[in-house]
Amino acid sequence: MPLLEVKDLQVRVEDREILHGLSLTVNKGEVHAIMGPNGSGKSTLSHVIAGKPGYEVTGGEVLFNGENLLEMEPDERAAKGVFLAFQYPVEIPGVATMNFLRTALNAQRKARGESEFSTPEFLKKVRGVAKSLNIPQDMLRRGVNVGFSGGEKKRNEILQMALFEPALCILDEMDSGLDIDALRIAADGVNALRSPERAMVVITHYQRLLNYIVPDFVHVMSRGRVVKSGGKELALELEESGYAQFEDAA
Amino acid sequence: MNVVLAKTETGRAVDNLFTPVRDRLPGTGKVAELRRQAFEAYEHSGLPHRRVEEWKYTDLRVLLREVRPLAGRPDAAALQHAKAALKTVAIDGATKLVLVDGVFAPELSDAAPQGVSFRSLREALGGGASDLLEASPKDAMISLNAALVTDGVVVAVADGAALTAPLQLIHVATAANASAFTRSRVEIGKAARVTLVENFVATDSAKAYQVHDAVLLSVGDGAELTQVRLLADSADAANISSAIFDVGGKVKFNLFNMTAGGAVSRYQGFVTFSGEGSELNINGVNLLRGKQHGDTTLVVDHAVPACTSREVFRAVVDDRAHSVFQGRIIVRPDAQKTDGKMMTRALLLSDEAEADNKPELEIFADDVTCGHGATAGALDESLLFYLRARGLPEKEAQALLIQAFVGEAIEGIADENLRETVMATAERWLEARA
Numbered sequence: 001m002p003l004l005e006v007k008d009l010q011v012r013v014e015d016r017e018i019l020h021g022l023s024l025t026v027n028k029g030e031v032h033a034i035m036g037p038n039g040s041g042k043s044t045l046s047h048v049i050a051g052k053p054g055y056e057v058t059g060g061e062v063l064f065n066g067e068n069l070l071e072m073e074p075d076e077r078a079a080k081g082v083f084l085a086f087q088y089p090v091e092i093p094g095v096a097t098m099n100f101l102r103t104a105l106n107a108q109r110k111a112r113g114e115s116e117f118s119t120p121e122f123l124k125k126v127r128g129v130a131k132s133l134n135i136p137q138d139m140l141r142r143g144v145n146v147g148f149s150g151g152e153k154k155r156n157e158i159l160q161m162a163l164f165e166p167a168l169c170i171l172d173e174m175d176s177g178l179d180i181d182a183l184r185i186a187a188d189g190v191n192a193l194r195s196p197e198r199a200m201v202v203i204t205h206y207q208r209l210l211n212y213i214v215p216d217f218v219h220v221m222s223r224g225r226v227v228k229s230g231g232k233e234l235a236l237e238l239e240e241s242g243y244a245q246f247e248d249a250a
Numbered sequence: 251m252n253v254v255l256a257k258t259e260t261g262r263a264v265d266n267l268f269t270p271v272r273d274r275l276p277g278t279g280k281v282a283e284l285r286r287q288a289f290e291a292y293e294h295s296g297l298p299h300r301r302v303e304e305w306k307y308t309d310l311r312v313l314l315r316e317v318r319p320l321a322g323r324p325d326a327a328a329l330q331h332a333k334a335a336l337k338t339v340a341i342d343g344a345t346k347l348v349l350v351d352g353v354f355a356p357e358l359s360d361a362a363p364q365g366v367s368f369r370s371l372r373e374a375l376g377g378g379a380s381d382l383l384e385a386s387p388k389d390a391m392i393s394l395n396a397a398l399v400t401d402g403v404v405v406a407v408a409d410g411a412a413l414t415a416p417l418q419l420i421h422v423a424t425a426a427n428a429s430a431f432t433r434s435r436v437e438i439g440k441a442a443r444v445t446l447v448e449n450f451v452a453t454d455s456a457k458a459y460q461v462h463d464a465v466l467l468s469v470g471d472g473a474e475l476t477q478v479r480l481l482a483d484s485a486d487a488a489n490i491s492s493a494i495f496d497v498g499g500k501v502k503f504n505l506f507n508m509t510a511g512g513a514v515s516r517y518q519g520f521v522t523f524s525g526e527g528s529e530l531n532i533n534g535v536n537l538l539r540g541k542q543h544g545d546t547t548l549v550v551d552h553a554v555p556a557c558t559s560r561e562v563f564r565a566v567v568d569d570r571a572h573s574v575f576q577g578r579i580i581v582r583p584d585a586q587k588t589d590g591k592m593m594t595r596a597l598l599l600s601d602e603a604e605a606d607n608k609p610e611l612e613i614f615a616d617d618v619t620c621g622h623g624a625t626a627g628a629l630d631e632s633l634l635f636y637l638r639a640r641g642l643p644e645k646e647a648q649a650l651l652i653q654a655f656v657g658e659a660i661e662g663i664a665d666e667n668l669r670e671t672v673m674a675t676a677e678r679w680l681e682a683r684a
Contacts, residue, residue: 050639051638051639052635052639053631053635073638073643073644074635074638074639075638075639075640075641075642075643075644075647077639078638078639078640078641079641083639084639086636086639089636090630090632090633090636092633092636092637092651092654093654093658094653094654094655094657094658095650095651095653095654099650100637100640100650103642103646103650104637104640104641104642105641107640107641107642107643107646108640108641111641111643143654160640164640164641
């Protein structure tokens with residue numbers, strides 16, 4: 001059974017249809033890249049999978065391990081193993097990062113019927129992950145993402161990804177706002193999480209990110225649907241010829 | 251015509267209350283005369299209503315309708331119940347001063363520590379201390395309090411005394427359908443360091459009672475005072491509290507008020523700076539649900555130069571509850587170098603929740619920094635989604651954001667134990683919501 005199956009998905013925002021019958025199948029262990037010009041519906045796809053309010057699904061389905069994802073609340077999806085690394089992680093003043101991480105992790109474990117982590121167990125786990133991502137302890141004491149640089153915010157997303165150990169990671173424009181060094185650290189963090197048990201969907205406008213996170217499959221989106229799929233070489237082809245050809249095709 | 255009728259009705263309610271109890275009220279001679287005058291002042295206007303500007307959002311003729319009769323003296327059983335209720339709020343090591351149904355209860359209170367002198371208001375009024383009934387702001391409820399007050403505490407902290415434990419003034423209600431009228435005076439000596447905690451609690455037997463309290467507080471030059479008020483009245487109770495502060499020079503004064511109980515509450519504080527170079531922080535949190543009505547009204551009078559005042563107020567309003575914040579900052583012509591700011595924010599958790607914010611600045615000096623801000627709105631959807639996408643169920647995600655919201659007002663409490671007590675109160679409120 002595929003981990004994620006998106007079948008003929010149609011999505012509206014207010015009166016505008018953004019996705020017009022998008023299909024995508026992702027199996028465990030695979031890394032898929034979704035590329036496409038601005039406005040092609042890449043972020044909409046990630047939001048609908050994560051359960052962001054404000055999107056109306058007018059047709060099609062999204063199955064996760066064979067279960068209807070669209071019927072689940074966002075927190076149920078997270079507990080089942082869906083993780084969206086946000087393009088623009090929000091700042092939450094007054095909620096200490098450590099407290100947030102523990103509350104979220106234990107909420108997910110509780111939803112799965114697992115025991116909650118004790119404080120020492122939790123601290124040990126977080127510190128280990130933080131160290132590998134070069135995240136200083138001081139950052140963990142601050143409010144969630146408050147005063148973080150762009151790179152720090154992205155690293156904080158990857159920290160959560162490492163901590164929650166999701167089955168499916170969706171990385172929405174992870175490279176936006178990052179310089180090359182920050183990008184490398186973030187990509188190393190992501191690569192460390194690649195595993196035969198985990199799938200990743202990497203959404204990006206630019207091929208650059210895919211030099212660091214090398215995908216197994218590349219899909220080109222244009223005007224709300226996948227117009228071409230192929231191997232990693234497709235990304236290079238796009239870098240050469242641009243998106244224009246696909247916009248015409250769509 | 252309606253006004254006259256309403257006044258007559260409320261006037262009669264009090265008259266029926268006042269005349270039979272006059273002989274029970276402590277104090278003779280000048281004290282009795284001041285009571286009579288105070289009662290007349292009250293009777294002239296009756297319960298404040300929406301056409302009285304200061305009470306515009308808290309119409310007591312609608313919310314209280316009448317003043318309940320004075321509670322009787324608590325008997326042995328009532329004191330026993332009060333003792334049990336105390337345990338829920340008593341702070342370890344604090345010097346407890348306990349008032350039960352408006353009467354000082356020595357058997358439940360602690361002895362005054364070194365540097366603190368103490369007597370009951372009843373004793374003080376019996377000794378002719380008529381100044382205890384004189385208070386400057388012209389307000390019907392302060393007048394009514396002066397007319398009917400039965401007891402309270404009169405505390406003086408000596409100059410230079412640094413109290414290691416908080417003074418904890420606990421009001422316990424045990425009687426049903428009755429009023430407690432209390433008034434206390436706290437004098438903080440020069441350079442003294444004091445933490446004062448006020449609690450309002452009730453036993454299970456206390457239903458539909460009314461608290462009418464007044465505190466006269468003076469802070470000597472160079473003193474440091476932390477004051478925390480926690481209202482946890484029963485769900486059908488009313489609490490009308492007034493506080494009149496006289497703040498000397500070079501004082502550091504932090505006041506925190508939390509209203510999480512009671513059907514109707516009004517906390518009105520009147521602060522006057524009488525010495526230069528003082529710093530005042532007033533923070534407040536209202537946590538209201540159901541049909542609760544909570545009003546915090548503050549008047550900060552910069553009568554002298556070079557004082558700083560900060561007001562941070564947070565209201566969390568659910569269901570059909572109604573929160574009111576009125577903040578007035580007055581800067582007198584001589585009060586140059588005044589720095590006065592207030593910021594009030596309300597979080598509305600339901601479509602029917604209501605929050606009224608009324609900031610007022612009256613500035614008569616030209617070299618000052620003053621400002622205010624007020625916002626009201628719902629929880630930020632993008633923050634909620636972020637938390638939910640990380641696995642937090644809706645109520646838990648909301649609770650985390652609400653805690654952060656009120657935390658901005660609570661974090662100003664320097665004493666860690668008190669801060670945690672206040673935060674725990676907020677957490678219990680949130681848990682009850684889930």
